[in-house]
Amino acid sequence: MMVMVLERVNCDQHGRVKVRTTEEEKARIEKERQEKVKRKENELDTELLELTGKVLMSNPDINTLWNIRREIFLHIRKDYSEVELTKMYDDELSITEYCLKKNPKSYCAWHQRMWVLTTRSDPDWKNELDLCNTYLKLDERNFHTWNYRRFVVSQCKPPLQDEFDYTTEKLLDNFSNYSAWHYRSKMLLHLYPDVEGGRPIQDIHHKHELKMVINAAFTDPDDTSAWFYQRWLLGAVKTSINLVACAVTESKITVAFSKPVPLGYVQSSTQIFINNNVLNAEWISCCGYQYDSLWILKQKVDLIGGMDIKILILRNNKLNTLKGFPNINLEKLDIQGNDEINVDEVEQFKQDHKFVTIF
Amino acid sequence: MAFTKNDVKLSGDVPKTLLLQKHSDYLASYGLNKDDFEYCMTEHLRMSGIYWTLTAMELMDQSSRMPKEEIIEFITSCQDNESGGISASIGHDPHILYTLSAVQVLAMYDRLDAIDVEGVVRFVTSMQQEDGSFYGDKWGEVDTRFSFCAVMTLSLIQRLDAINVTKAVDFVLSCMNFDGGFGSRPGSESHAGLIYCCVGTLSICKRMDALHADELAWWLCERQLPSGGLNGRPEKLPDLCYSWWVMSSLSMLNRIHWVDKNNLEQFILASQDAETGGFSDRPGNITDPFHTLFGLAGLSLLGNTSIKRVNPTYCMPQETIDRLKLEPQILHI
Numbered sequence: 001m002m003v004m005v006l007e008r009v010n011c012d013q014h015g016r017v018k019v020r021t022t023e024e025e026k027a028r029i030e031k032e033r034q035e036k037v038k039r040k041e042n043e044l045d046t047e048l049l050e051l052t053g054k055v056l057m058s059n060p061d062i063n064t065l066w067n068i069r070r071e072i073f074l075h076i077r078k079d080y081s082e083v084e085l086t087k088m089y090d091d092e093l094s095i096t097e098y099c100l101k102k103n104p105k106s107y108c109a110w111h112q113r114m115w116v117l118t119t120r121s122d123p124d125w126k127n128e129l130d131l132c133n134t135y136l137k138l139d140e141r142n143f144h145t146w147n148y149r150r151f152v153v154s155q156c157k158p159p160l161q162d163e164f165d166y167t168t169e170k171l172l173d174n175f176s177n178y179s180a181w182h183y184r185s186k187m188l189l190h191l192y193p194d195v196e197g198g199r200p201i202q203d204i205h206h207k208h209e210l211k212m213v214i215n216a217a218f219t220d221p222d223d224t225s226a227w228f229y230q231r232w233l234l235g236a237v238k239t240s241i242n243l244v245a246c247a248v249t250e251s252k253i254t255v256a257f258s259k260p261v262p263l264g265y266v267q268s269s270t271q272i273f274i275n276n277n278v279l280n281a282e283w284i285s286c287c288g289y290q291y292d293s294l295w296i297l298k299q300k301v302d303l304i305g306g307m308d309i310k311i312l313i314l315r316n317n318k319l320n321t322l323k324g325f326p327n328i329n330l331e332k333l334d335i336q337g338n339d340e341i342n343v344d345e346v347e348q349f350k351q352d353h354k355f356v357t358i359f
Numbered sequence: 360m361a362f363t364k365n366d367v368k369l370s371g372d373v374p375k376t377l378l379l380q381k382h383s384d385y386l387a388s389y390g391l392n393k394d395d396f397e398y399c400m401t402e403h404l405r406m407s408g409i410y411w412t413l414t415a416m417e418l419m420d421q422s423s424r425m426p427k428e429e430i431i432e433f434i435t436s437c438q439d440n441e442s443g444g445i446s447a448s449i450g451h452d453p454h455i456l457y458t459l460s461a462v463q464v465l466a467m468y469d470r471l472d473a474i475d476v477e478g479v480v481r482f483v484t485s486m487q488q489e490d491g492s493f494y495g496d497k498w499g500e501v502d503t504r505f506s507f508c509a510v511m512t513l514s515l516i517q518r519l520d521a522i523n524v525t526k527a528v529d530f531v532l533s534c535m536n537f538d539g540g541f542g543s544r545p546g547s548e549s550h551a552g553l554i555y556c557c558v559g560t561l562s563i564c565k566r567m568d569a570l571h572a573d574e575l576a577w578w579l580c581e582r583q584l585p586s587g588g589l590n591g592r593p594e595k596l597p598d599l600c601y602s603w604w605v606m607s608s609l610s611m612l613n614r615i616h617w618v619d620k621n622n623l624e625q626f627i628l629a630s631q632d633a634e635t636g637g638f639s640d641r642p643g644n645i646t647d648p649f650h651t652l653f654g655l656a657g658l659s660l661l662g663n664t665s666i667k668r669v670n671p672t673y674c675m676p677q678e679t680i681d682r683l684k685l686e687p688q689i690l691h692i
Contacts, residue, residue, distance in 0.1 A: 062403040064451040067498060111500045141592070143548050150546045178593040182548040185537040200537075224581055224593050232537040235574070260568035289688075291568040 048072060053095050060099035060106040070115060082121075089120040097131075104135065110144050114151060125156030140170060141179050160190050175216035178225040185232060200232065209233055243270070243313050253279070253297040255311075260291035271312040272297065365596045366584040373629035373642050377658065377665060379419055382651055385636030386412050387424040389648055405448040406437060406457035408648055410464050415652040417467055417676045418659060418667045431473045434461045442485070443478025444496070454496045455486055459508040466515045467679050480521050483509050490533075491526030492544075502543045503534050507556035510563045511673065514685060519563070528566050531557045539574030551582060551591040555604040562611050562672040562687040572612050572690055579605050580617035587622030588630075588641070598640045599630045599650050602657030603674065610660055610671035613690045620661050627654050627661075 049072055052065045069092070077085055093116055099109035117123045132149040135142065153163060164187040170180040185200075188209070192202040199206050210233055216226035245256040253272055261269075263283060272279045279299050286294035389412060390398050401408055409430055416422040437446045437457070444453025445461040458479060465471045486494045486509060493505035506527055513519045533545045534557060540549025541557035554575070561567050582589040582605050588597025589605045602623060609615045629642040630650070637646030638654030652674075659669040668677040672687035680687070 059400065059403075063454060063496075064403065064446075067452050067496075070498060107500070111498070114500075115498065141595070143542070143550060143592075147542075147544060147547050150544075176594055179548050182536060182538075186546055228538050228578065228581075228593070231574070231577075289565055289568065291566060293568075 045072070045076070056109075057095065057098055057102070060103055060109045063108050066108050066112050069112070073119070085120065086122060089116050092116050100135075104139060104142055105144055107144070110148055113148070117155070123155070125152055128152045129156065129158070136170070140174065140177050143179065146179050146183065160187055163187050164191060171212070171216070175219050176223045176225055178228070181225050181229045185229065206233060241265070241269075243311065246311060248301060248303070248309060250301060250303060251298070253299055253301070254286070255295050255297075257293050257295070260289070260293050261295075262291050263295075266295045269313055270295075273308075273310045273312065274301065275308050365590070365594055366586050367588070367597060367641055369586055369625065369629045369642055374631040374633050375625070375628055377628060377663065378631050378633060378636065379665060381631070381633065381636030382638070382655070383416065383419055383421040383424065383636075385646065386416055386648060386651060387421075402448050403451060404457075406434070406445065406460040406464075407447065409433075410460035411648040411652040413464055413467060414675060415648065415655050417679075418652075418655050418669060420667060422467075427468060430464065431468060431470050434465060435473050437461065438474050438478060439482075440475075440478070442482050442497070443475060443480070444482035445474070445479070452496060453482065455483065455493065455505050455508045455512070456495060458482060459512045462512050462515050463673075463675060466683060467675060469682070471516060476516050476518075479512065479516060480518050483512055484521050487522050487527065491523065491528070491530035493527070503531055503541060503553050503560070504543065504556050506531055507560045510560050514563050514687075515673075515683065517683075524564050528561065528564050528569070531560050532569055535571075538578045539571040540578050549578065549592070551579065551589070551601050551604040551608070554579065555608050558608045558611050559672050559687075562689070565688045567611065567688045567690050570612070570690075572614070572692075576609060576612050576614040576617055579609050579612075580614070583618045583623065587619065587624075587626035589618070589623065589626075596641070597626065599627060599638055599657070600640065600653040602627055603653035603660075606657055606660045607671040607674065611687075611689055613692070615660065624658065624661055624663075627657050630654055 049069060052068050056062065056065050056069075073088070073092070077088075080088065093113065096109045096113045096116070099106055100113075103109070117125075117128065129149070129152050132145055132152060135145045136149070139145070153160075164184065167180045167184040167187060170177050171184070188201045188205060192205045194200060194202050194206075201209070210230070213226045213230040213233070216223070217230075240258075241261055242258040243255055244258050247254045255266075255270060257266075263285070266283045270283075279297060281297050281299040284296045284298060285292035286296055390408075392398065413422060413425055413430070416425055433449075434445065436449055437451075438444070438461075439446065439453040442453050444455070445458040446453045447457040451457075461474065462471070462479060465473055483493075486496075486505065488494065488501070491506075492501045492503075493509045494501060495505045495508075509522060510519060510524070510527060513521055530545075531541070534541045534543070534547065534553075536542065536549045538549050540551075540554045542548050542550055543553050547553070558567075558570065558575075561569060581593070582591065582601060584590060584597050586597055588599070589601040590597050591601050591604065606615060606618070606623075609617060626642075627638070630638045630640070630644075631654070632639060632646045635646055637648070638650045639646045640650055655666055656669045656674055659666040660671060669675070670677045670680040670687070671689075673680055673685070
């Protein structure tokens with residue numbers, strides 16, 4: 001289905017100019033057909049390794065052929081010495097490298113590489129990181145290479161500062177490298193998270209990053225990469241959940257939060273008291289979703305003057321008491337954004353919602 | 360709109376009207392010659408090929424030109440009894456990508472009885488990992504594409520309850536980036552195709568609230584280039600299939616008007632091949648069923664009434680989604 005797009009990207013579907021089919025290519029298909037026959041005979045041996053290898057080197061996206069190879073490796077490895085196994089896995093890495101030169105976006109070839117590295121007992125992660133450096137020189141935006149780099153880093157755990165410095169190097173080479181900006185944002189969040197304030201990263205680094213953006217913008221103002229990064233630096237503010245409004249009618253009590261929250265949050269954070277008696281009805285999402293901004297407490301309330309209604313809410317792990325429903329007045333309603341208040345409308349509104357408070 | 364050096368120029372002689380008959384003829388004849396090189400080289404993704412072709416035909420109301428019974432029989436024979444998964448073609452190994460394609464095709468034909476549905480449930484649930492992610496098959500590749508395949512497959516057979524949906528959603532959300540977009544794994548760069556998969560997952564799981572809708576939609580609409588076409592990442596060339604990945608995401612976000620629809624329509628129409636029929640990735644290139652579907656589906660989202668309405672989450676005719684009583688979530692604000 002459509003998810004195949006990404007796989008399809010690798011299968012020569014994109015950017016192809018019209019060309020004629022060659023006899024040579026037809027021969028390849030014949031070979032591919034032979035493979036399947038072979039497997040049915042259950043000949044999991046080195047000959048099959050060679051054959052599948054040949055087909056994959058011309059079309060690295062045939063997933064099943066890689067599966068066959070993995071099965072063979074798992075099957076024969078008990079009969080091989082350490083030295084032989086090392087050679088076998090090295091050869092497999094060479095085949096994936098050949099395939100990746102042919103199609104640098106082959107999901108299958110990249111995954112085979114990951115499989116080999118995590119299956120063999122003697123992975124050389126330094127070599128893999130070098131390979132990433134080389135490939136990212138050839139194509140600095142190949143997201144497969146970047147993904148593979150993240151995998152390698154997760155395995156061999158170099159200092160993340162090195163990875164951060166690598167993004168600086170890539171960006172100074174070309175500010176238009178969106179992949180590097182992206183990776184940089186991830187490294188910053190790991191290295192210098194801002195635990196206290198509202199920014200994504202610590203202030204001193206935040207300032208430094210803004211300077212980087214200015215440099216990038218002056219170098220190439222038409223490039224959008226740095227602008228997205230700047231938007232993140234300036235726009236990403238941690239938002240807390242607030243109770244922003246509450247309306248009480250004869251049949252129900254409705255509360256609005258500043259962002260969608262789940263039922264569990266409403267239950268554990270919000271309690272409504274009428275004349276000091278807590279209401280224990282069930283909360284229902286307004287739209288019927290798991291997460292919602294509007295939650296309704298179905299509860300009959302006899303609205304009479306002078307009653308004491310209060311909401312107890314847990315905000316930033318502190319309990320706050322909000323009172324004042326009966327003290328509704330025009331100024332309060334004005335906060336809703338009605339600059340010019342139509343007195344009739346307000347009267348109607350007050351009748352519909354006996355008590356409304358906006359926090 | 361992005362100012363970019365990577366774009367194409369539309370020449371004066373590109374098609375400007377929709378050539379429906381040509382496309383229908385092109386797809387009807389595609390695969391008739393089973394020894395055709397192109398056909399053989401794509402055997403490893405045959406099941407998806409059938410999905411692309413049938414959906415395109417359905418959208419053009421021409422699906423009667425497809426060999427229905429042959430297709431259904433083929434799908435039945437591609438199901439692996441042991442794992443329950445479905446493969447791209449006979450003799451290939453089962454994979455979640457082709458399991459979804461097969462289920463989509465059978466859903467359109469209203470013939471889900473042709474496969475062992477419980478087997479599909481068994482296969483898909485066995486792919487979910489502790490962190491909520493999904494493998495594509497038993498060999499352990501993880502990708503948000505597979506999360507989408509899993510929830511879409513199960514929802515089409517009304518068995519979304521079979522997996523841990525909360526964990527599936529949490530994994531997808533762990534792939535969200537600084538720009539509001541998503542990549543294939545946690546830490547991966549945003550990519551319009553994967554954004555579609557992740558937004559689609561949230562749409563099916565009814566958790567669209569978790570998105571940063573404005574940030575994400577801004578990034579998505581910036582994919583439009585002066586040629587009218589859309590790219591999949593900043594500073595990349597336009598490609599017709601992003602008319603689907605980007606526009607379907609924007610549709611689910613209820614912000615489709617953030618792109619210049621007329622310009623995009625011109626680009627899509629220009630990507631038709633007036634001689635052979637079908638659409639290609641960019642004007643002048645070779646056509647294929649994959650781009651033909653996404654060209655048509657893109658035009659449907661843009662409101663072209665000579666094509667049936669497509670559902671932005673499922674990339675299937677809306678009438679099929681209605682018949683199955685599925686209600687993927689669309690953002691209201």
